Amino acid sequence: MAMPPATVLIADDHPLFRAALADLIRRTPEFELVGAVEALDPALSLLAERPCDLALLDLRMPGMTDLSVLSALRAKHPDTKLALISGNLDSEAVSGGLKNGIVGFLPKSFDPPVILAAIRLILSGAIYVPHELAALASEPESSPSAASSDEPSTLTEREREILTMMVAGASHKEIARSLGLAEITIKLHAQRIVKKLGVRNRAAAIAKAVRDQLVDPTI
Template sequence: MNNLHSHSTRIMLVDDHPMLRRGLSDLLSMEDDLLPVAQAGSGQEAVELALKHELDLILLDLNMPGMDGIETIRALRNAGVDARIVIFSVSDDHENVLEALREGADGYLLKDMEPEELIEQIRLAAQGKLALSSELTQVLAQAIRGRSSSTQAHPSMLTKREKDVLKLIAKGHSNKMIARHLDIAEGTVKVHVKRLLNKLGMRSRTEAAVWVVENELN
């Protein structure tokens, strides 16, 4: 049993509706490679549980009383949580989508999607890819084009080590995985990530990953 679970994607579900959390947990539990290990009913509880559990992915509601999804993303990232975060919401408002991605979300899925598609997108997110409901891909494409025309960021601004870290971020690697790959301390990776995001004028790993693709930095 433990050996099986060691290869599973460990997931926390965050939503203020208990029935929805239970339904999602039951759905994920039917998959051999997806393991729901924690549930939170608020942003504050999500941060507390994320620090207690070793998580690979957090499925996070956007509209919650108290700390909403955006504030929860900020709190999780500020607390050093580097699990992948995917917003799961009823809102397809373009500003919500873009703000979530800017703040560090690794995907944005709509609650009216088919269960099979949800499972597929969660697996994509776990692999380090951007999880996005099909209706929202055009929103992201337009945002990328708009930012590309205004950003002053250039690869020459980065050191060789920062470029190495950035390429691994674009492949979906966590700080822990990057540290192992480059044979450096995880704390050093965090410093590099903070510096390169500041240099590029970006606020999230997702935004940086998209920039790598745009600039063919490989």
């Protein structure tokens, strides 16, 4: 006897991505789309009417004010697996999401076959987090004082290496190629560098590195 299709709910406020993901689910016979909505509140309404096997929730959408809402959602619908989808590659969101009950994190940049493979893994009972995000999410967090911009020594050896190449003018793609890493990994390291240096973006991190002589670009 054939297994019934797994039911999937999508909540994402980006209309093009939501429509594309909904179409992908509809065209996959082993899945059934329960609904595709633009915010957390209508998602909650749908779940109240019909609990589903998996809810794919946008990290940045109306109603998703804090990752703690995931714990409440998990408590109310314990049989529904929760996974975050996001265009923001944020290892802290992965860590926070896992602590609040998610069992998956899917970057929106993934190709459709990878998204489907990840969903299948989640529905099979596994926790799915991309390797690059999992590695960074599992790193121990520095204390606030240690992570301040006055303590550049908190940069790891790899982060210093990447910052040096950034100062030398290399793009994320060029750094990834040089180090034999995925570009997404370099982007995630760059995010952590920006945070540790207490600046707003990559350009400011480079400027601070040059001003404070944090790296030697001639190496």
